[in-house]
Amino acid sequence: xxxxxxxxxxxxxxxxxxxxxxxxxxxxxxxxxxxxxxxxxxxxxxxxxxxxxxxxxxxxxxxxxxxxxxxxxxxxxxxxxxxxxxxxxxxxxxxxxxxxxxxxxxxxxxxxxxxxxxxxxxxxxxxxxxxxxxxxxxxxxxxxxxxxxxxxxxxxxxxxxxxxxxxxxxxxxxxxxxxxxxxxxxxxxxxxxxxxxxxxxxxxxxxxxxxxxxxxxxxxxxxxxxxxxxxxxxxxxxxxxxxxxxxxxxxxxxxxxxxxxxxxxxxxxxxxxxxxxxxxxxxxxxxxxxxxxxxxxxxxxxxxxxxxxxxxxxxxxxxxxxxxxxxxxxxxxxxxxxxxxxxxxxxxxxxxxxxxxxxxxxxxxxxxxxxxxxxxxxxxxxxxxxxxxxxxxxxxxxxxxxxxxxxxxxxxxxxxxxxxx
Amino acid sequence: xxxxxxxxxxxxxxxxxxxxxxxxxxxxxxxxxxxxxxxxxxxxxxxxxxxxxxxxxxxxxxxxxxxxxxxxxxxxxxxxxxxxxxxxxxxxxxxxxxxxxxxxxxxxxxxxxxxxxxxxxxxxxxxxxxxxxxxxxxxxxxxxxxxxxxxxxxxxxxxxxxxxxxxxxxxxxxxxxxxx
Numbered sequence: 340x341x342x343x344x345x346x347x348x349x350x351x352x353x354x355x356x357x358x359x360x361x362x363x364x365x366x367x368x369x370x371x372x373x374x375x376x377x378x379x380x381x382x383x384x385x386x387x388x389x390x391x392x393x394x395x396x397x398x399x400x401x402x403x404x405x406x407x408x409x410x411x412x413x414x415x416x417x418x419x420x421x422x423x424x425x426x427x428x429x430x431x432x433x434x435x436x437x438x439x440x441x442x443x444x445x446x447x448x449x450x451x452x453x454x455x456x457x458x459x460x461x462x463x464x465x466x467x468x469x470x471x472x473x474x475x476x477x478x479x480x481x482x483x484x485x486x487x488x489x490x491x492x493x494x495x496x497x498x499x500x501x502x503x504x505x506x507x508x509x510x511x512x513x514x515x516x517x518x519x520x521x522x523x524x525x526x527x528x529x530x531x532x533x534x535x536x537x538x539x540x541x542x543x544x545x546x547x548x549x550x551x552x553x554x555x556x557x558x559x560x561x562x563x564x565x566x567x568x569x570x571x572x573x574x575x576x577x578x579x580x581x582x583x584x585x586x587x588x589x590x591x592x593x594x595x596x597x598x599x600x601x602x603x604x605x606x607x608x609x610x611x612x613x614x615x616x617x618x619x620x621x622x623x624x625x626x627x628x629x630x631x632x633x634x635x636x637x638x639x640x641x642x643x644x645x646x647x648x649x650x651x652x653x654x655x656x657x658x659x660x661x662x663x664x665x666x667x668x669x670x671x672x673x674x675x676x677x678x679x680x681x682x683x684x685x686x687x688x689x690x691x692x693x694x695x696x697x698x699x700x701x702x703x704x705x706x707x708x709x710x711x712x713x714x715x716x717x718x719x720x721x722x723x724x725x726x727x728x729x730x731x732x733x734x735x736x737x738x739x740x741x742x743x744x745x746x747x748x749x750x751x752x753x754x755x756x757x758x759x760x
Numbered sequence: 761x762x763x764x765x766x767x768x769x770x771x772x773x774x775x776x777x778x779x780x781x782x783x784x785x786x787x788x789x790x791x792x793x794x795x796x797x798x799x800x801x802x803x804x805x806x807x808x809x810x811x812x813x814x815x816x817x818x819x820x821x822x823x824x825x826x827x828x829x830x831x832x833x834x835x836x837x838x839x840x841x842x843x844x845x846x847x848x849x850x851x852x853x854x855x856x857x858x859x860x861x862x863x864x865x866x867x868x869x870x871x872x873x874x875x876x877x878x879x880x881x882x883x884x885x886x887x888x889x890x891x892x893x894x895x896x897x898x899x900x901x902x903x904x905x906x907x908x909x910x911x912x913x914x915x916x917x918x919x920x921x922x923x924x925x926x927x928x929x930x931x932x933x934x935x936x937x938x939x940x
Contacts, residue, residue, distance in 0.1 A: 342857035344870060347839050349898045350832045351876020354825050356883055360895035363888075364902065364910050 401452060401652025403712075405747035408737055411702045411710055412672050446697060449653040450739055453699075453711035466500055470515045473524055473638075476564050477502065480526065481511050528634040547574045550588065554615070558590060561613050565638050568592075569613055585618035611639050651710070654739035659695065662715040662736040666692070670748040671734045672700075672714075689734060693720040697738060713738040763826040770818035777818075778811045785827060789834040795901040796838040796851045806841065810834045831899075853898050856922065860930040861940050870938070882932045886925065893918060894925045 477485050485502050502513040516523045551572050562569055569590035591612035616635040665671065666689050698716045701709055714735040761780045769777035789810055793803035810833045823829035842851055883891045893911070896902045908915040933940060
């Protein structure tokens with residue numbers, strides 16, 4: 340056999356081995372750092388509380404079957420999982436000890452199931468007008484006059500527009516979005532990890548206080564640029580494969596109470612804010628880890644009662660004991676492959692899981708339609724990373740009564756045995 | 761940009777797909793091609809050909825692991841180029857594999873994908889550390905010095921581990937009926 344052929348065949352080794360080797364190769368170099376609370380998790384906690392408010396009125400009972408939920412997962416996974424989110428039975432998570440509120444097992448008798456869709460705006464001019472309202476700020480940031488470019492639409496609703504700036508002139512691209520709850524404008528500063536002409540490296544080695552101090556001038560600058568007065572700062576570090584990929588600094592006002600203006604609160608709720616994200620897109624390439632690849636600035640503004648989620652109905656909550664029973668049998672959702680043998684998955688025993696939370700799982704069943712169901716999400720401690728963070732696996736059982744739950748999984752088992760994969 | 765979005769761009773036939781692929785994986789692919797070919801120009805050409813081949817493959821293909829998808833293409837292109845110019849190019853990694861193979865054997869019928877599966881099985885049977893070092897060296901084409909640095913050991917130590925793994929691999933492949 341020729342060595343070249345053997346070398347070529349090494350290119351066909353299975354992905355989990357390749358991934359593990361890559362992670363191991365890179366994690367050895369990273370010193371211990373501290374993790375802080377995650378905004379996303381906070382948002383989930385907020386949404387859990389507020390969901391109850393949303394169902395005070397006349398809301399009907401609704402009952403799903405396990406088959407229906409299974410199909411939702413399958414469609415969702417077909418849409419998203421093969422595209423790189425995860426196709427693993429469990430996912431790695433780097434939660435913050437400061438933020439995670441361990442679930443005490445108590446829930447309301449009924450829990451809401453939400454439905455929603457991307458609503459955008461039916462009026463192109465409205466979107467243009469929104470963008471144009473920031474023309475001055477864009478000019479001040481880039482020094483270049485802009486014009487609205489191509490407007491993207493789905494089913495007659497307008498979602499986003501590119502704003503044409505020659506990147507060779509300022510290195511910044513700008514996009515505006517209109518979403519369920521917020522209009523947003525994004526600035527992407529490719530190839531530069533800084534704003535306002537000053538290099539800034541708020542990396543993982545610095546504390547929140549240090550980062551806030553370093554960015555003091557930028558914070559003032561952005562507030563002035565967008566004519567806002569956001570006083571509070573929230574810092575999030577985002578990890579992938581165990582390494583820091585970006586540092587997100589969110590400027591907002593804690594005191595803003597906008598919740599009551601909405602009919603229902605989505606799991607991804609966040610305050611109107613200015614977000615600065617310093618991102619290392621090539622974080623896995625050790626040769627370039629010290630570089631910051633780009634900066635994103637996002638300005639979010641509320642769009643009151645313009646679309647969003649609605650409560651589809653209330654479903655009877657199942658007890659944690661019942662959910663644990665399903666967990667023990669391996670009757671869990673959230674994976675795109677055979678739930679019985681976990682083919683392609685990390686086989687993991689959840690019988691001694693570390694903790695459980697009540698969370699809302701968002702399942703897209705179309706490009707722009709979504710169902711949000713409450714779930715018991717089980718976390719199991721796996722190991723400590725070389726960074727010193729605790730790594731958890733995650734899997735879930737819907738927290739609501741589903742008709743034909745066991746039967747659904749038994750059929751899956753039968754299919755599994757028949758296919759003998 | 762997320763891999764999923766890059767794939768969407770390919771499906772939309774949006775040329776930004778290539779720009780974003782290059783932005784995210786260009787340097788990694790370039791480093792692999794360069795380590796095989798030891799030529800900046802050849803490596804750049806391989807990477808450009810990688811985007812072209814990806815553009816022609818997606819769709820219909822929809823890679824599950826985009827990084828591995830690109831790496832496989834760039835490795836194959838670099839190996840093909842290496843074959844054509846093997847008299848003038850020295851690739852340490854391929855050279856090391858010569859120690860357990862012979863250029864004289866008839867191996868045209870060897871299916872590389874099938875062989876890749878056998879390699880997966882072989883690697884699953886050795887220690888995690890040895891496996892990761894083997895893959896770092898022969899898949900990601902890192903230098904022994906880089907691997908040594910990552911593992912906080914000497915380069916000689918890494919070379920010794922690789923040598924032992926190669927010998928184990930030779931025995932394994934022979935036991936599987938391959939002529940080396």
